[in-house]
Structures are given as C-alpha cells and as structure tokens.
Amino acid sequence: MKLHYPLQLIATIFALLSVSSSANAQSGENTYKQVCANCHGAGVLNAPKFGDKAKWAPLIAEGQVTLTAHAYFGVRGMPPKGGNPNLSIEGFSDALVYMVNNSGGNWKSPDAKTIAAINKEIEARKAGMNKK
Numbered sequence: 001m002k003l004h005y006p007l008q009l010i011a012t013i014f015a016l017l018s019v020s021s022s023a024n025a026q027s028g029e030n031t032y033k034q035v036c037a038n039c040h041g042a043g044v045l046n047a048p049k050f051g052d053k054a055k056w057a058p059l060i061a062e063g064q065v066t067l068t069a070h071a072y073f074g075v076r077g078m079p080p081k082g083g084n085p086n087l088s089i090e091g092f093s094d095a096l097v098y099m100v101n102n103s104g105g106n107w108k109s110p111d112a113k114t115i116a117a118i119n120k121e122i123e124a125r126k127a128g129m130n131k132k
C-alpha cells in the first residue's frame with residue numbers, strides 16, 4: 001500500500017496538469033470566439049485577421065508581454081479589453097495566444113511571472129497617457 005501512494009500522487013498531479021493546460025486552450029478559444037472573432041474573424045476596421053500570417057508576423061515580433069499589454073490597454077481601433085470590461089488579463093492573454101498560435105506564432109499561456117510583466121507594461125502605458 002505504502003509503495004502505491006507516491007505513484008498515485010504523481011498520476012494525480014499529471015492528470016491535474018493536463019486538465020488545467022487543456023482548460024486554458026479551451027477558454028482561450030472560447031474567449032476568442034465570443035469576443036475577438038467579431039472583429040478579427042473578418043478583419044473589421046482593419047483588425048489583423050485570424051490566420052493572416054503576414055499581418056501577424058510583425059505583431060508577434062513585438063513579443064508576448066508588449067503586444068498583450070498594448071492590446072489589452074487598447075490601441076487605435078482596438079478597444080480596451082476587446083470591448084469587454086469584464087475580461088481579465090488572463091482571459092484576454094489566452095484568447096490572444098489562441099489567435100497568435102493560429103496565425104503563425106507559438107506562444108504559451110502566460111505564467112504568473114509573464115502576467116506580472118504584462119501588468120507592469122499596462123501601468124507604464126497608463127502613466128505615459130497621463131503625462132499628456
């Protein structure tokens with residue numbers, strides 16, 4: 001009995017890890033479909049279109065922290081939080097990961113450290129706007 005316990009524990013941890021990573025992929029896709037696809041599906045207002053690798057390449061090159069922060073904050077025709085005030089930074093990030101990974105990129109759901117860096121960049125944007 002004692003020997004089985006650690007194996008079961010490891011199996012449980014692996015099961016939890018795989019559930020949580022597929023849950024992220026799932027919610028990123030759902031958020032994309034519910035929020036972002038309205039504009040990014042058809043390229044409304046010149047939004048970079050889902051799957052358009054040429055349009056996404058220079059954006060992806062800005063890096064995950066910069067691009068996620070600027071888009072969440074809002075930039076030109078892109079409304080803050082994708083126009084959904086209830087959308088968390090985590091939910092927004094996962095929707096963007098889903099869009100990027102279907103448009104030539106290979107990003108991961110941001111970990112706590114990356115989320116912190118994104119929040120810091122958003123604060124920097126806010127501070128920059130307030131100076132004007």
Ligand code: HEC
Pocket residue numbers: 031032035036037038039040044045046047048059067068070071075076077078079081082083092095096099
């Ligand atoms: C109301 C329409 C609309 C919705 C909804 C929307 N976007 Fe956008 N988005 C735009 C437009 C328009 C642009 C192009 C902005 C520009 O360059 O003028 C854009 C640009 C972007 C960019 C590039 C920003 C940059 O730095 O150039 C990202 C990233 C992005 N959107 C992510 C998202 C995500 C993720 C969602 C869903 C959570 C979303 N958008 C929902 C209209 C929308």
